[in-house]
Amino acid sequence: MNIGDKVRLLHGNEEGVITKMSAGGRIEIEIEDGFRIPAMKNEVVIISASERQYFGDGVKVEKPTAFTPGTLNTDQKEGVFLAYLPINDKDHSIYIVNSSERSYLMMVSEVFGDNSQTLVAGELPSKGSKKIGEKSISDFEDWPTLLCQFFPIHKKIEKTQISFERRIKFKATSFFKSKSKVPLLDKNGYLFKLSENTKDINVKLLNEELKKATSSPSTTNFPRPEKSIDLHIEKLTKDYPFMSNSEMLKLQMETFEKNLNYAIAHGMDEITFIHGIGNGVLKKEIHKYLSQLENIKYFQDTDKSRFGYGATLVRIS
Known part of the structure; x- marks a missing residue:
């Protein structure tokens, strides 16, 4: 075991x-x-079967749902990947693999709260890879967050490609399901595609949006929310396999607060938040937040026939 x-x-x-x-x-x-x-x-x-069985003696194991070990779907062959390749039954080498046609300037750092340490910085060539370190599975719980940043290199005059970044904190249930053959290196490992569902680094656009928002503070641009908001993490982001429990809870609470504020701004009488049952942490945080507001008539578990006990109805005064 x-x-x-x-x-x-x-x-x-x-x-x-x-x-x-x-x-x-x-x-x-x-x-x-x-x-x-x-x-x-x-x-x-x-x-x-254990990791050793998969990488070592060839015992047949459960196949991951994303793609079959040893092969990649067509839309997964090209891109930028993070790969963990086994050295033995505990230690793994970490690689950034670029199977795309574009080269990037790359920086990968380990993040420790407000501090960070750069592991590698430089060019990641097209159809190339770089080793960025080694990790032991026995220390999995202590692996720090990885911040991977990529800036496309334009070697000719062409449409500017937007830089992107990915912040990664693994959950065990997603990490150990990600076995596949790594592009270019042609070895089995734990594989994660970084160049999809990414967060763009576009400071210019961000500044323009902030300037526009501050130039007309009296204008209400808030969207009117739906009558029911699903806060299940898989509905909010595709990046949830890389998020810690605290990061998921933070995103869920931010979504809850934002939509509650939108509902109040639009004069809605009520709004329902679907938080599920789970271990009850999200529900407790929502009820704690609501209990501190003066413009809420009441809130309660709602409509068992539709949501069970996994939703809260908020009546707005």
């Missing part, structure tokens, strides 16, 4: 990935919604 193994509790329905192992047979499991629960080794059973 190793970190990265998929297991099921013998006395429960929970399934997840082992993220931590301690003395005395204690382990920590990350379940599908990203939350971690403690257990003992004798309380779980492995339900998928």
Whole structure:
């Protein structure tokens, strides 16, 4: 039994990935919604082959849903990728792989709160790769956030391509599902495409939007929200596999507050927020926030037939 193994509790329905192992047979499991629960080794059973089996002796394993190990779909062959290649059953080499036709200036840093350390900076050539470091799976919980920034190189006069960045903090349940053959390097590893669903770095456009907003403060440009807002993280961003629990909660609360403010600004009588049941953290944060507002008549669990107990109706005064 190793970190990265998929297991099921013998006395429960929970399934997840082992993220931590301690003395005395204690382990920590990350379940599908990203939350971690403690257990003992004798309380779980492995339900998928270990990392060593996949990379080593060739035992057939569960295939990831995104793409089949050893192949890439047509739309996934070209782009910029982050890849973790096994050195042994614990240690992995980290590569940035560029299988596209364009070269980039690249900077990759590890982020520690307000501090950071640059791992590599320089040109990432077309059809090329660069090793940026090594990591051990046994330290998975302590891996810092990776900030990857890419600036396209234009070697001729052509339409300007926008720079992009990706901030990555892995969850075990998504990381260990990402096995595939790495483009160019032609080896099996954990593979993540960085050049899709990216955050553009466009300072000029951002400044123009801020200038426009401040030049007409009296104009109401707020969109009118829907009567019900789904706060499930997969509805808000495609990047959720790379986000920590705190980052997901922050995005969900920002979406909740923004749409509540829009509803108040448009004079809506009520609005419903679908937060799901889960472990109740998001619901508690929403109710705590609402309890501090004076212009809310009341809020309550709503419409069991549609949402179960996973939604809150907010009546606006």
